[in-house]
Amino acid sequence: MNRLPSWLRRHLAAVRAVAVLTVLLGLIYPLATTAIAQALFNGKANGSIVRAGGKDVGSAIIGQSFTDADGKAVKKYFQSRPSAAGYDPTSTGAGNLGPEDVVDVLPVPGAEGRQSLLTRVCARSKAVGELEGVSGARPYCTAGGVGAVLKVFPGRAVSVNQACPAAPFVTTYQGLKVECAKPGEDYAAGRTVPVPGGSGTPAVPADAVTASGSGLDPHISLAYAELQAPRVALERGLPLDRVKALIDESTTGRALGFMGEPAVNVLQLNLALDRS
Structure with missing residues (x-):
């Protein structure tokens, strides 16, 4: 009897292995695990x-x-x-925003802005406070519900999360007049200074804003x-x-x-x- 060529035997063995594993892992195993889950943990499984x-x-x-x-x-x-x-x-x-994400990207014509994590927290706290009839104030937030953050340069300071013509949340910082932010202007070179304020312990819990x-x-x-x-x-x-x-x-x-x-x-x- 003529034996099959070795290369053909290897291919046939591979095909048989694929067929057996397909039946075991693609049919029998999923059916078995599904049956066990339905029998023992019906509510959770569904x-x-x-x-x-x-x-x-x-x-x-x-x-x-x-x-x-x-x-x-x-x-x-x-x-x-x-x-x-x-x-x-x-x-x-x-x-996936971390605690250092405190500066917003202000919207400009033709491009949407992006709220920082800090401003999102501040906005949520303000909204929850208004809904529940309590103070929505919390540290590092302005009364308007954005992050209280300055960019400080030699001779000037900018409230970077408050777009002009908004009035900055503080008027001066270390002798410098605080300006509102001009959308589209690059403030990356400035020193980032979050301002804690004096709101004390927030009335709105942390899980309501994060x-x-x-x-x-x-x-x-x-x-x-x-x-x-x-x-x-x-x-x-x-x-x-x-x-x-x-x-x-x-x-x-x-x-x-x-x-x-x-x-x-x-x-x-x-x-x-x-x-x-």
């Missing part, structure tokens, strides 16, 4: 979907917004943590939930104590009993309010 009124309303592990068509907060609902991903599970991620690493965090801190409670109680005509009791019911403890802080699931809390 996305921890939450149903209300006979329809899917969200996921217990994915954050979502509670805003109207114009993007404004619906006042009768607790608001979620900001999301750099727009609460889109297919584009989860962070903004996005999570995933952009899909379904929880907020107890402090942020308690800040929102009076507004929600007023909008719904509920006793404040009743709203706070629902916050307690929607609060999860520390992971493994010692990691992190207690947190409030926003979707579950808002659904509990709708059932009240």
